[in-house]
Amino acid sequence: MDSAELADFKTQLRKEAFAVREQAWRADPDAGEGLERHLIEALAMPPGIAISGYWPLPGEIDVRPALRHYHREGHRIGLPVVIGKHQPLVFRSWDPAVDLVQGSFRVMTPPPEAPEVVPTILLVPLLAFDPEGYRLGYGGGFYDRTLAKLRAEAHAVAVGVAYGAQEVPQVPRGTFDQPLDFIVTEHAVFKFSDKIGF
Numbered sequence: 001m002d003s004a005e006l007a008d009f010k011t012q013l014r015k016e017a018f019a020v021r022e023q024a025w026r027a028d029p030d031a032g033e034g035l036e037r038h039l040i041e042a043l044a045m046p047p048g049i050a051i052s053g054y055w056p057l058p059g060e061i062d063v064r065p066a067l068r069h070y071h072r073e074g075h076r077i078g079l080p081v082v083i084g085k086h087q088p089l090v091f092r093s094w095d096p097a098v099d100l101v102q103g104s105f106r107v108m109t110p111p112p113e114a115p116e117v118v119p120t121i122l123l124v125p126l127l128a129f130d131p132e133g134y135r136l137g138y139g140g141g142f143y144d145r146t147l148a149k150l151r152a153e154a155h156a157v158a159v160g161v162a163y164g165a166q167e168v169p170q171v172p173r174g175t176f177d178q179p180l181d182f183i184v185t186e187h188a189v190f191k192f193s194d195k196i197g198f
């Protein structure tokens with residue numbers, strides 16, 4: 001498959017994945033609680049480690065119960081901010097008292113004055129995932145660029161979070177696609193690397 005065919009294939013898969021995710025979300029809007037439980041069971045976070053999450057868009061599994069838990073445990077939490085097309089994401093500090101502002105793509109983000117957080121563990125949103133740990137995102141390449149940068153610089157663990165229904169047999173892969181270390185859903189944990197052994 002050349003890169004144009006790969007992009008077309010991903011576009012088609014994205015349409016299907018949107019519909020499947022929307023349905024899962026409508027059926028179980030509180031799945032974030034099961035997700036929180038599985039995250040806590042699966043990943044022993046070293047004290048004080050910085051964790052990134054996201055403020056969910058309609059359809060995305062609600063990662064906020066887990067973020068509140070990690071904040072209570074004393075972790076620094078960052079939420080993603082798009083600083084430009086073709087640029088890696090930047091993460092800014094969030095806590096329950098922070099008033100969010102609307103950023104690019106209607107995503108809620110911490111205000112510009114919130115300090116930057118460089119996460120070691122990233123809770124990564126996605127449209128679809130496969131049983132080998134590959135993910136399909138919105139197509140901006142934001143998380144691929146961000147993970148490539150963080151993994152080149154330091155220890156970074158990518159944890160895809162999703163509804164179980166978002167699993168597909170295979171996500172088409174290109175050279176830039178960054179595999180996940182874990183995928184955690186409201187029902188299950190998939191582990192692809194031993195990376196969290198700090």
Ligand SMILES: Nc1nc2c(c(=O)[nH]1)N(C=O)[C@@H](CNc1ccc(C(=O)N[C@@H](CCC(=O)O)C(=O)O)cc1)CN2
Pocket residue numbers: 054055056057060080081082089104105106107125126137138140142143
């Ligand atoms: N909650 C959340 N925050 C996030 C992301 C995400 O996936 N989820 N991102 C992950 O990169 C970044 C924002 N990137 C985004 C890139 C594209 C679209 C987008 O195109 N949304 C369309 C739906 C897609 C389409 O119809 O083609 C929309 O808003 O209607 C949204 C977010 C950073 N923050």
Ligand SMILES: Nc1ncnc2c1ncn2[C@@H]1O[C@H](COP(=O)(O)OP(=O)(O)OP(=O)(O)O)[C@@H](O)[C@H]1O
Pocket residue numbers: 010135136137138139140141142143144145148174176177
């Ligand atoms: N590290 C990178 N350097 C340069 N281009 C990249 C990099 N990562 C991804 N891209 C390009 O970004 C575009 C979008 O990639 P892709 O379709 O894989 O996005 P995605 O994984 O669905 O989205 P996201 O990572 O934002 O969730 C592709 O053209 C891809 O080649």
